[in-house]
Amino acid sequence: MSYYRYTPRTLLRELVMVLIGLAWMVPIFLLLNVSIKPGGFEVYGSPFAVTSKPTLSNYSTAWQGSAVGSLGHGFVNSAIITSISVALLIAIGSLTAYTIARRGGRASRLLTGLFTFGLALPVQLGTIPLFAEMRKLGLVGTYSGMVIIYVGLLMPLTIFLYMGFLRSLPLDYEQAARVDGASPLRIFFRVVFPLLRPATGTVAILCGLIIWNDFFTPLIFLGGNSHATLPVVIYGFVAGLGTEWNIIFAAVAISVAPLVIFFIFAQRQLIRGYSGGIKA
Amino acid sequence: MAIVAGESSAGAVQERRPPEGGRRDRLRLRRGDGPRRVPWVWILPGLVVAVAIQFYPVLSGSYYAFTSWSGIGPSHWVGLKNFSAIFSNSQALGPLVHTLELGFAFVIIANVLGLALAVGLGNALRTRNFLRALFFAPVVLTPLATSYIWAYIFQYTGPLNNVLSALGLGSLQQAWLGSPTWALWTILVVLVWQNAGLSMVIYLAGLQAIPSELDEAAAVDGASAAYRFRRVTLPMLMPAILINLTLTMIYALRVFDQILALTNGGPFGASDTLATAVWKQTFVNDNYGYGAALALLLTVMVLLIAAAQWGLVGWFNRRASA
Amino acid sequence: MASVTYRAVDKIYGDGLHAVRQLSLDIPDGAFTVLVGPSGCGKTTALRMCAGLEEISGGELLVGGEVINRLDPGKRDVAMVFQNYALYPHMSVFENIAFPLRATHVPAAEIKTRVERVIELLDLREHAKRKPGNLSGGQRQRVAMGRAIVRQPKVFLMDEPLSNLDAKLRVQMRAEISQLQHELGVTTLYVTHDQTEAMTMGSQMAVMRKGVLQQAGAPQDIYNDPANLFVAEFVGSPAMTLFAGHTELDNGRTVLVLGQQRLELAEGALARHPAVGRNNGRRVVVGIRPEHMQPPGAADSGRARLRGKVTLVEPLGPQQLVHVDVEAEPVVSDAVLEIAGDGDAEAGRANRRGTAAVRAVAAFDSRVNVQAGSEIELAIPTEELHFFDPDTGMALRG
């Protein structure tokens, strides 16, 4: 739309948008600003003023954590659960989506319908009996229990994302491989899976963020447990601190730091993952 | 060699057909040469885990919604008793009402704001990429964690009231999260901050999908910017609008983390929603049956909205091609 | 109605690309001017500046004698037909055509009569209620025309409106648009990279290259008297054949030397090109149109001859194109190579370098019997030759 000249009105619009953008970042500014305050009056009396005695001690206090577990533990737990779940989702989801997409026929349509339905289901209803069953099986409070839950809950989304991509993937490559005499397994691992890479990226980003940021499921299945993920640790930590906002904020800042770094480096893929994944 | 040649010529024939029909025919052609087809067993791991973790528990949970189960021991069928309890008095109805209030308000505000940001950050601005990233950033940050920042902002002695008094609006000061009137709307602000960026990104993708000549043609034809937006941009944005309405509605109905961090449903249940009520009834009070009934209500609402969107998209596509 | 005038118009894009340089062009009231040139030469840019879709970096653009440089697109009273038609997919044919009127708040009753008149004119009656998605390419094209016509604007701007149609439809729509423009009498600026459209449709033609206007005038004048090598090679299909050679004075006669062959220039040729005559050893580029290379017959016994070997005969119905390799020096100037190599001078040079033959293309009546592989003598009316300076590429006139 190059015919929009950069008029004074455009400049005005730019200024307004920049102002809104700055306002949008006020919470982030407060987060960082308060997290380095020594505490006391400065936290409440002058939240916007930059402290004259900046300190990193809040960060070390926060890092040590509370009885519920340290942030470090939460990090490790979140990282383990997220990475294993995402790896399994990619492995199982791509295979399932590929089979459904390439078999065709009524069974495929039925399965597509089933997984699309799963896409909209809220977790709450199923969580109730799931919790009872997992307790019976001794899986509550374990890594493996959490991983199984995430793989099951996010399978519909994973399949949906892969299916959207597979539909637009030309059959030529697979046909060429078949003519060359490759087995279905070989075709999948050597030809299809590498071609699915953009979709795999979207799956990794979306599912990874959903799992990393999830609070409801680990609260129920890992609450008060040494395997608790970061959000649960933060939740317990804050409950114990009351209004020591400078320390709370240090904990919050630590917990979102990896996301911020990830965002800065993978911003484009992230935005494309969200808007493209949802569009598909 | 002969088999290979046969296969490749069959492939060449299919390629000339339209993709859909071609795919179906290819399967028919391959029927009988067993091991070369993608085996159905490959879907088993995915299907089993999804059924075990999602579909079966949902069915089983729907059953518990009609029982007085307490989480352990046998469950007793009580019919619609749990539901009549939900609708029995305004106190019990609270979570449902709050969910709907929050849902509709969020849908409207997130979409209006998301669209305004997408349009405002159009191609002419020099800072557009930076600002887009900035508005989108909260979307990826842990909702629970960032909610604490807002808990601080809305404290009685917090920055918001500070600013109000500095502006001479001291009379507006209050304990935002502690007020039965304001708690829910305070949560709404947090939800909007965290998610308007997602709506914006979807609207941006929708806007980029509209060929720029359409807007240019309208401009040459003398249509004002407002007229172009209303008659050209908005109708062409319909798919993005539908997706966004559905996503924001479903998101708002499911909201949990932010409420737990900000108000824990309080004061006196003034900001309890279906999601938080399910959690409290089930995992705090051990009222599994009642919790399941609330969860079933939530599930039905979400599915109805998803179905409505599905129907609308179908209707829209049919109309577009009519 | 109004005239359109470009006065030394410049366009420099944000990335520093100088897309249009000092363009001066006058399109008289009611004229049909075709802007033609190879891909990327700045035609669309020139057109979009007139529509107000592109900011003008320098110079003045006048419509009806009024400078419109800073006027909004909608205020210029010009109508534009886009290459992809830019029809609104969510509106019916009727609504698409009505759009410009609705946008400018014309009363509903008047909209109805005006749109219906246009629909009648363009033979779109039975499609009025359909959406563009269900129309054929030609029908969409007509709807796009309708949307331009209905406004009764001062100027029509069309950007390659036929390029998305198949060959047959293109020929048909070419005639329809010309006729429509003639009936309506609206000043028209029409952009194309197809020189046949440029030759046949316009009352005026303007040839551009790399953002610079090369020549403007009546199509036939440009064909008969191209201003430089670029125009010579670009206009006309098949293209003019170019030879590099020199002149010699031989006993008071002027002889054109092409390779080993010597062609005596007739009096008429010397009269037309005094700069070439009476000049010994002057290097020139000579151009010959296909219709000016004929099989030797009784009628032209006095004409100069050019020997060569027939390599290919392409029958075209009434005519046949005869490709003849003539041993002579080919022309390797940038302007010519740019076209030969489809815009890439380097590729074109690689193609022609090292060859000692020029591939001449002659148009013969199809009744003449020619065989590929045979030797042939072509009769050349030397007064029809075109002469260019090999260094500047400019036509040698006067």
Ligand SMILES: Nc1ncnc2c1ncn2[C@@H]1O[C@H](COP(=O)(O)OP(=O)(O)OP(=O)(O)O)[C@@H](O)[C@H]1O
């Ligand atoms: N918005 C733009 N920004 C920068 N450069 C541009 C822009 N639009 C066009 N150009 C460049 O300007 C030059 C002229 O482009 P223009 O579209 O006017 O060519 P054209 O003659 O219409 O070509 P075609 O026949 O391919 O349509 C090209 O080199 C093109 O790459």
Ligand SMILES: [Mg+2]
């Ligand atoms: Mg162009």
